[in-house]
Amino acid sequence: MLALIHNTFRERIRGKTFHVVAFIGMAIMLLVTTGDSNLMINGRKVSGFEQMVPVALSITGFVSGLLAVMVSLRTIPDEFERKTTHLVLVRGIKPWQYMFSLTVGNMLASLFCMLSFYVSLVVFCVAYGRPGLILPTFLCIIVMSINSLFLSAAVSVVSIRAPVYVAGVAGILVYAAGILHGVLDTLADTAQGVGAAAARILLFLTPDLSAVQQQASNILTGAPVDPGPVLATLLLLYLVLSLTFVLFRKEV
């Protein structure tokens, strides 16, 4: 299994798209967070460190979420399409070991991407004269990476049975629903009928990614951290990962 995980990780991080998106993401974040920003939110200029932290983390969260989806999208379908599966399965590797390893490989590639964003966050902290925050930044990235890991696992699991484009759309939907969890919560409370039911189903199926991001932000700004959303996301991640034990394609 380690050989499969290692191989998947290597293949993913060698992708050109991976590097291009990661580079653009880091560049945007550095430009927005370290320059003399004209960023306005609700008509007020956002400039102080505490105000810039959520902005920096939102960019990190968005780009890393996008990368997690992109990185995880093709891995499993490609294996089936190229028939690489044959040479693996004839060696006594069980389908669940195979799917689990590919999913974990994808997750590690997403984690690697998050760690590369750590560099950008460190630059951001230093630029605002807070070098003492380098360690909390690392903790912040670890918490943020839970979102990426969840997205990567979810897209990988969907791609076991579904075509690439379905897995991609599912990934984007999960990300959007996770980030808009608060909005969906309000919608579920206020709407009636099908809309409310759909919102409740989405709330049940997706973790509150924005709440996890908020906890990461709190680590940097020194605000109290609520472990609830983080643990809930980890629990959902565990459930999604456990699906790799039961899902496989009928024909390989």
Added chain:
Amino acid sequence: MKILECCGLVKTYGRTKAVDGLSFSVEKGEVLGFLGPNGAGKTTTIKMILGLTRPSGGKVLIDRNTKTGYSPETPYFHPFLTGHEVMRFYSRLQKLDRQTAGRQIAELLELVGLSGAAGIRVRNYSKGMLQRLAFAQALLGDPELLVLDEPTSGLDAVGRIEMLGLIGRLKREGKTIIMNSHILGDVEKVADRILIIVNGKPAGMADRSDLAGAGLEEMFVKTVGGAGHACADT
């Protein structure tokens, strides 16, 4: 002594029967040539033998502990790996210890003539080189049963002669080989027995001694009958 037995194998894809009541056995140490026109169900049968697809009917009887090597018709390897890394990857999947793996990888790459290209990424390999690499990885772990799907496809004349020589050598070493091919001459050179299937059904079985007079080509033409035998792409 039988190493493998297929009893009434059936495989259906929707309404199409790719394999229809195929029964045969393979003796330890023999080379079984598996012949048939395109779409006859050869690859589907091989996939059932290897456990890659489940038969719709019948069964494959094989000792679970039988070490099996497989060389696919169109080998695909992760393009960013070098030939040596591909071998290392599969040796790790087989849980070969580092020392054994190192020794076997060197020997097998030498055997298939890829020692000089071991450090080159497989994306730069020709079809023939990929075929050789596929053959080498199938031999990792010293398998008792080798399943070769079109092992000479993509090879030039010299490569084909070398590959058939290798198969002959493995046969002399006591390996059991199932060789799937549509090149009659190749099968005739190395097989002890030949099984012909047409439209997923067994159409003929011959020992090498049976072919002494007529030759495989004549037998094949008689069996297949030159009829249109297109069926599902398997």
